[in-house]
Amino acid sequence: MRFLKTAWQWFDARTDASKVIGPIMKHPVPPRTGWMYVFGSATLFAFLLQVFTGIALATAYVSSAGQAYDSLKWITDKAFLGHLLRGMHYFGASAMVLLVGIHMIRTFLTGSYKFPRELNWVVGVILLGLTILMGFTGQLLRWDQNGVWSTIVAAEQAGRVPLIGPWLARLIMGGQTVGGATLSRFFAYHVFFIPALIFAMVGLHLGLVLRHGISEKPRASQPVDPKTYRAWYENMLHREGVPFWPDAAWRDAVFGAFVVLCIMLLAWFIGPPKLTTAPDPTIIEAYPHPDWYLLWYFAVLALLPHGAEDWVIVGAPLVAGVCLLILPLVFNKGQRAPSRRPWAVASVIIIVSAVGVLWAEGNRTPWSPDFTNKPLPPAVVQASAPDLSTGARDFHLKGCENCHAIDGYGGHRGPDLSTVGDRLTEQQITLRILNGGYNMPAFASSLTPQDLRALVQFLESRRLAPRGGGR
Amino acid sequence: MSDELSPERRKLMTLVSIGAGCAGAAMIGVPVAGFLLAPLFEKAARTWRGVGPVSQFEQGKTVEVRFDDASSVVWAGVTGRTGAWLRHKPDGSFVAFAINCTHLGCPVRWLPDAELFMCPCHGGVYYKDGTVAAGPPPRPLVQYPVRVREGQVEILTSPTPIT
Numbered sequence: 074m075r076f077l078k079t080a081w082q083w084f085d086a087r088t089d090a091s092k093v094i095g096p097i098m099k100h101p102v103p104p105r106t107g108w109m110y111v112f113g114s115a116t117l118f119a120f121l122l123q124v125f126t127g128i129a130l131a132t133a134y135v136s137s138a139g140q141a142y143d144s145l146k147w148i149t150d151k152a153f154l155g156h157l158l159r160g161m162h163y164f165g166a167s168a169m170v171l172l173v174g175i176h177m178i179r180t181f182l183t184g185s186y187k188f189p190r191e192l193n194w195v196v197g198v199i200l201l202g203l204t205i206l207m208g209f210t211g212q213l214l215r216w217d218q219n220g221v222w223s224t225i226v227a228a229e230q231a232g233r234v235p236l237i238g239p240w241l242a243r244l245i246m247g248g249q250t251v252g253g254a255t256l257s258r259f260f261a262y263h264v265f266f267i268p269a270l271i272f273a274m275v276g277l278h279l280g281l282v283l284r285h286g287i288s289e290k291p292r293a294s295q296p297v298d299p300k301t302y303r304a305w306y307e308n309m310l311h312r313e314g315v316p317f318w319p320d321a322a323w324r325d326a327v328f329g330a331f332v333v334l335c336i337m338l339l340a341w342f343i344g345p346p347k348l349t350t351a352p353d354p355t356i357i358e359a360y361p362h363p364d365w366y367l368l369w370y371f372a373v374l375a376l377l378p379h380g381a382e383d384w385v386i387v388g389a390p391l392v393a394g395v396c397l398l399i400l401p402l403v404f405n406k407g408q409r410a411p412s413r414r415p416w417a418v419a420s421v422i423i424i425v426s427a428v429g430v431l432w433a434e435g436n437r438t439p440w441s442p443d444f445t446n447k448p449l450p451p452a453v454v455q456a457s458a459p460d461l462s463t464g465a466r467d468f469h470l471k472g473c474e475n476c477h478a479i480d481g482y483g484g485h486r487g488p489d490l491s492t493v494g495d496r497l498t499e500q501q502i503t504l505r506i507l508n509g510g511y512n513m514p515a516f517a518s519s520l521t522p523q524d525l526r527a528l529v530q531f532l533e534s535r536r537l538a539p540r541g542g543g544r
Numbered sequence: 545m546s547d548e549l550s551p552e553r554r555k556l557m558t559l560v561s562i563g564a565g566c567a568g569a570a571m572i573g574v575p576v577a578g579f580l581l582a583p584l585f586e587k588a589a590r591t592w593r594g595v596g597p598v599s600q601f602e603q604g605k606t607v608e609v610r611f612d613d614a615s616s617v618v619w620a621g622v623t624g625r626t627g628a629w630l631r632h633k634p635d636g637s638f639v640a641f642a643i644n645c646t647h648l649g650c651p652v653r654w655l656p657d658a659e660l661f662m663c664p665c666h667g668g669v670y671y672k673d674g675t676v677a678a679g680p681p682p683r684p685l686v687q688y689p690v691r692v693r694e695g696q697v698e699i700l701t702s703p704t705p706i707t
Contacts, residue, residue: 139621221623222650225704226665229649232706240584242706248583249703250613253620355610355627357643357651360664374648375666379680440667440679444653472658476667486667514669514677519659 101314102321103289109183110287110321111328112176117275118329119169122336123207126162127264134214136260138253141216142351149345160340166208168336170366173204178421181400184409185288188299191401193281198397200274203267205367210263212364216256221352222361224251224259233386251354286310291409299406360441368435369428375440376431442475443484453480454531464531467524471516479535487513494536502529589614592691592698601632601697606654606672608643614701628688628699629654629661631672640699641674642686646707652685661685683707 085091133152135144148155177197180186186194209227213220224246231241247254286306315321346364350356363371377385411418446469454465468474476486493502506525509515520528549557593611601607609630616624629641629652641661643651650665660677661670669678674685686705691698 137619137621138623139619225644225649228704229644229647229706239706243583243703244581246583246704248586248615249588250624250626251704252613252615252624253617254583255623351622353622353625354651355608355622355625355643357608357627357653359651361650362665375680377680379682382680382682441664442662442667442669444662444664470657472655472660472662475655475658475662509678512667512678514660514671516658518671 097283098318098322099316100283100286101310102287102317103309104313104315104320105290106287106321107290108324108328109179111324112172112179114325115329115332116169116172116176118332119165119172119336120271120275122165122333123162123169124268126158126165127268129158130162131264134260136214136257138216138251138256138352141214141256142348145215145217145348149348156344157340159345160343161336162211163345164336164339164343166211167364167366168332169204170208172332173201177201178425182411182414182417182421183288183291184297184411184414184417185291186401186405187297187407187409188302188405189285190281190288191405193278193285194401195398196274196278196281198394200271200278201397202394203271203274207263207267207271208364208366210259210267213259214256214263215346215348216352217349218352218356218359219349219361221251221354222359223363224255225354226361230386233383235387288409291411293408293410293413296408297406358444362435362438365432365436369431370435372431372435372438375438376434437485439485441484442472442486444475446474446483449474449479449482453482461527461531461534463524464527464529467520467528468531471520471524471528473528476513490532490535492535492537494533497532499529499533502532588703590701592693592700594693594696594698595628595630596697597695598632598692598697599695601630601638603632603636604634606631606656608654609640609697609699611699611701626701626704627651629685630690630697630699638690638692638697640688640690642688642702642705644686644705645681646676646683646685646705647679647681649704649706 130148133144133148133155135141145159149159150156180194180197209223213224213227228242228245231245232238234241243249246252247258289306289309350358362368373385373389374382408414448469449465451462454462468477468479473490474483476484477488477490478485479489480491497505503525505513506520506528507515507517516525591614595609595611606629608627610625610627613620613624613626627643629643631639631641633639641652645652645663645665645668647663647666647668650663652661652663652668652670654661659672661672661674663669663679663681667679668676668681670681670685671677674687676682676684686702686707688702689700691700
């Protein structure tokens with residue numbers, strides 16, 4: 074013990090470590106900040122978890138387009154604790170996205186981005202963008218079929234940018250097509266480039282927190298006045314400030330440990346996302362979709378009016394980013410209390426519910442044709458005349474069932490046709506099949522008159538009330 | 545008497561140090577940036593790849609064919625391949641469609657009985673000639689050049705179509 078003490082004193086005398094770290098740990102912070110202030114530090118803990126689990130995974134992951142998939146399979150199935158580590162890295166990413174979001178909402182609702190902490194918000198927005206980039210590049214490194222197609226989808230989206238779009242797309246793929254150069258580039262972005270930026274930005278973010286102090290609990294009676302705020306804050310800290318550690322930091326430690334525990338349990342019991350088939354772009358039985366935190370955007374891309382796409386794909390992220398960046402510059406003073414900022418509360422509710430609804434739709438993907446559909450079972454067809462079974466067969470063969478459901482069988486892209494006979498006449502059904510519609514192909518050229526007649530008869534027999542021994 | 549620099553000299557040395565720093569950074573930065581941006585300058589390597597003898601493709605049928613990209617490197621593994629939908633038309637000619645949906649590039653599937661291409665991602669649908677039948681795709685499926693040489697059907701490798 075004595076030796077350790079002597080060693081520490083020797084070290085401290087030469088580095089002044091305690092003089093540097095001590096004041097940081099003990100610096101006065103506003104009292105009674107409570108549990109609402111733990112999300113920023115928890116995001117940092119999740120990031121550190123990502124760094125360590127990521128380094129461990131990088132010791133075994135082979136960043137070669139042709140071999141990454143096999144090395145991942147090895148990590149998941151064979152390597153000691155590999156399954157757990159991949160799970161922790163995945164749920165750590167999820168936690169980071171979630172916590173960044175909560176931290177940001179808290180900062181917004183309590184008006185903590187106002188004077189003098191504007192730049193801290195701006196740096197936070199940059200960190201949000203970097204976190205999403207990490208999530209996306211990380212999903213690609215799971216170099217299975219989904220990874221390959223996500224790269225292509227990303228390149229296509231970048232390709233919509235005016236003027237430089239095709240160049241961006243080529244830079245994303247690392248060439249003219251997805252191939253040998255693609256994965257190693259994403260690996261370098263994911264493990265060197267973006268993390269370096271995150272470290273730099275986190276350093277700045279924390280430096281600014283120390284420089285300006287954490288915001289005190291908002292009070293409706295104390296709007297922010299840039300002229301007097303600083304002096305008032307210093308005064309308040311002097312009067313009633315408490316040392317950051319341990320008075321406030323114990324909550325950060327407890328919540329941070331709780332987050333790590335949750336990640337650990339999820340990784341242990343649920344495990345990492347399953348690898349799909351090998352990253353072969355010629356396997357067309359693919360269903361590319363992003364990880365959960367971008368599913369809502371996936372829904373946006375499917376539900377947009379077709380003409381608006383170019384604008385939204387390029388414009389929406391740009392507008393959202395600019396709005397977030399200039400927010401503290403435009404509204405840097407005045408009320409901080411949520412009770413006095415109904416528009417702030419309303420916008421959070423609207424954005425969260427919009428993302429939530431889109432997320433649910435993205436999970437259900439009703440716009441995707443159902444390629445797994447089987448011929449309708451006889452119990453559903455209930456053929457009373459031979460033509461009905463021919464029509465039912467055509468309903469499956471001609472692809473109708475990919476987008477339309479009957480009694481629970483089939484896709485959900487188009488309207489459910491279980492009772493279409495009650496809604497449309499034979500003539501209307503015929504016209505619709507021949508001519509198609511906004512989201513439906515015209516079948517005039519691919520149906521024989523006999524097929525068409527059988528199909529229409531079958532559809533006309535789809536009714537709620539049984540008719541003539543049928544349904 | 546003192547070793548202090550004169551104000552003019554100090555100004556000069558300030559400029560010299562900034563200049564030296566910039567020069568050093570440029571000497572590192574230019575090759576690095578050039579290396580990273582290289583994909584922008586490389587010419588599209590295109591080459592004809594055989595996908596099988598003419599007799600292998602039944603007239604009127606549309607099938608998936610697979611071929612290697614033009615500039616595939618060894619470590620690309622299976623990612624250095626591309627698929628296409630090849631049709632031997634009743635008049636004897638061939639047509640090859642990129643499997644990439646023109647919406648966001650997902651792989652479209654051919655439904656032979658419905659004579660439609662369907663995309664699994666956002667519900668794009670194309671007629672058999674590749675024109676848009678429904679959904680968000682902004683333009684028809686891209687076609688690859690096809691030719692027949694010495695009884696072999698050949699497809700010209702092309703960059704992934706970016707719309």
